Amino acid sequence: MTELWNADGPGLVELPSGRRLRGRGLRHELPAGQTPTFTVHLTDHEPPSPPWESVWVRWRDFWLPADPVDAMHRLRDAYERAPGERVEVCCGGGIGRTGTALSAICVFEGMDPGEAVRWVRRNYHARAVEVPWQRRFVRRVHAAGAEGTGRA
Template identity: 45%
Template sequence: MNTSPLPGSVRLPDGTYIRGRGLRHPPPEGPTPGLGLYLGSGRLRRRHQAALPWPHTWIDWPDFLLPRDPHEAIRQIHHLHERARAGAAAEVACGGGVGRTGTVIACLAILSGVAPTDAITWTREHHHPKAVETPWQRRWVFRFPRVVPND
């Protein structure tokens, strides 16, 4: 379990820490992540890639929409949870840190034991009051699998 969370992290119900933030905002002072999952288009990636020297993965996820490859996104979210649960200082971020980032944090909340019907409320209380911005993001959270599906 991560006993020294990154500044700005939230504690999931299973004790796992995850930092959610917006790439358009300066990172909080203090330690840098050991692992990152970043959500955005090629343009966002090109703009911020050089500022992310730690191990990380990008998911092609347009603003206000859903990931272009949902199966890969599910795998990467599960992987992020596993690594953070094992103690990695982990963060998830998109451009603004609200919609896409909130959607992933809600999915991580599900993996940590929150019921899918409660995950958005939990995320809005612990991460950002407007997290999970669109109806399709909400549906995606409700349907997020606790186990990685076989292809």
């Protein structure tokens, strides 16, 4: 089994289930210490491949994923991997898209969409989920049954 995230790492959130995920902005240096074993990149252009496993979700800054259903699947995969891996979710600044993704992951935890956004703002970044349509995406994840299998 992989050594999991240390509890005090930068950008780290611990969900009520105990799963730990790291949110990060790609414009910032990779934090010293542990590196991810799996990353979900939320960017408009395909990022360079890191030396660990990663996936790319095409997602423009201040917008929504180009393919919401694919995004839900990839975020669900990140959620499922978190108990045994060091999972990271990142976008350019590490706030809007990353916060939206973390909020969607909180829906997988069983939170309702509003609670998920509030939780991420309280535990990750106060400005997470920056625009109304990103909050709507979190609601769509919930409406899809939080399984990422429905049409968004």
